[in-house]
């Protein structure tokens with residue numbers, strides 16, 4: 291098992307190298323990448339400024355939203371890096387290209403997802419910059435314990451989002467060519483625009499099992515602006531791990547059944 | 557020699573939409589029908605053997621290979637390849653096999669082949685020294701040193717195909733599946749590829765299943781062939797034996813210079829029902845009843861020849877003959 295993990299790590303590292311080389315082939319993308327992210331942030335910022343000028347969102351003011359925007363950028367970029375490649379899996383299922391990795395001793399989606407991710411580290415940097423800006427202008431509640439909690443929340447949250455993405459993509463084993471992934475995954479992603487606390491409970495529950503913005507964005511922001519005690523972060527982390535276990539089990543079952551059903555077109 | 561591959565009654569059915577009305581409701585209600593891509597195929601291959609697996613388009617060759625590489629799960633039947641059931645023990649089994657699909661690339665399009673090789677190195681858990689030695693050997697054998705650092709999409713088909721072979725052989729597989737590895741290559745490229753494949757087979761005792769539509773591939777590489785048509789095996793056997801069995805219609809074309817005995821020559825022409833066109837005669841006979849040498853001896857006795865040529869059927873013609881004799 292330890293050897294196996296080491297091997298997975300090496301496969302991932304080389305896949306990352308390939309992802310990077312692919313991006314480096316098309317250098318101008320980097321410029322687009324940074325500018326689209328800056329524009330995205332400005333739209334977000336002016337939208338909230340005008341909303342807050344007219345109404346009140348319980349508990350959210352501009353400093354809080356700036357922190358939230360920081361985490362949104364980080365999440366968005368991590369999605370592009372680690373989850374965007376899942377889209378390619380769906381394509382490989384329907385085109386028969388999955389053959390290549392099925393005939394090798396590897397979990398097929400590992401190299402596919404990493405190789406086809408989008409090398410969006412600029413967004414992570416922008417997100418961190420926004421956090422630093424908020425910290426220097428308004429002051430934030432930060433200590434090693436909170437930092438560690440936030441890091442774990444984001445890792446678990448990404449894990450849940452990944453499992454969900456894999457589940458949706460695996461449906462292509464049965465449904466063939468379809469746009470379900472775009473409709474469902476990116477549809478749910480639309481909720482990214484707002485702090486999750488403003489949604490009704492049912493929607494929050496759905497988000498928790500699909501793309502847990504609470505873990506990825508809202509809660510880290512709340513913790514940093516000191517609106518909730520540290521223990522709340524730990525409680526959510528525990529709940530997140532449980533959800534992750536459930537999602538991972540479902541994803542694994544569906545994937546295994548899907549591979550049996552795989553038809554290797556072409 | 558022990559058998560490397562044993563297949564018993566392997567069957568694979570695919571579901572395809574039954575044809576019929578195409579309206580919205582009709583499409584939703586439409587039942588799928590099942591087609592049998594391969595139908596109770598049985599075969600055995602010895603270790604180190606090269607089997608030529610041929611047949612007309614849609615015969616089921618690629619389907620068989622996908623089953624034996626663990627990519628597809630069969631509807632029925634069994635297969636054991638070097639002791640494994642491919643679709644059940646994928647993660648362990650696939651360490652020992654290599655596969656090339658001429659129609660699909662195994663290499664990442666946007667980066668150089670070496671980057672894909674390195675990915676496979678990690679997948680097969682090869683250490684750095686073993687990998688370096690292996691790449692050195694294979695790159696030389698398939699002469700890819702010149703371009704293995706160029707992005708795959710910039711390579712010609714022949715260059716890419718050689719890289720595909722290297723990618724499949726990196727981990728020294730015991731069994732190699734080649735599905736149309738020479739498709740689209742020019743004559744020289746094909747020749748080089750065959751030589752390299754033969755060398756690997758000879759040196760490493762690799763068992764090989766080779767699918768192709770090029771009978772020269774078969775003639776130069778395979779010792780035994782299997783013909784698959786509409787999912788069923790319709791012929792199986794030694795290449796030489798098959799030629800003896802089916803390649804019977806020989807042809808001799810000759811140009812007489814001086815006929816020694818006009819009367820006997822006329823009888824000879826009549827006996828073989830030879831056709832004359834200008835100064836050339838063509839005679840056709842069945843080599844099973846008369847050996848070509850006997851016909852030639854007879855001919856030499858009757859006349860001096862300006863020139864002559866004997867035509868045996870090509871493998872291509874033999875195969876065409878076998879396909880043609882299948883009931884529709």
Ligand SMILES: Nc1ncnc2c1ncn2[C@@H]1O[C@H](COP(=O)(O)OP(=O)(O)OP(=O)(O)O)[C@@H](O)[C@H]1O
Nearest residue numbers: 553554555570593612613614615616617618619620
């Ligand atoms: N994924 C699939 N879904 C439905 N039918 C399929 C699928 N794959 C193959 N078939 C059908 O199975 C039959 C055998 O196909 P296969 O690709 O094995 O033939 P082949 O011998 O490799 O042909 P070729 O020489 O053209 O490569 C064909 O009738 C084909 O249409």
Ligand SMILES: [Mg+2]
Nearest residue numbers: 617618619735
């Ligand atoms: Mg084929």
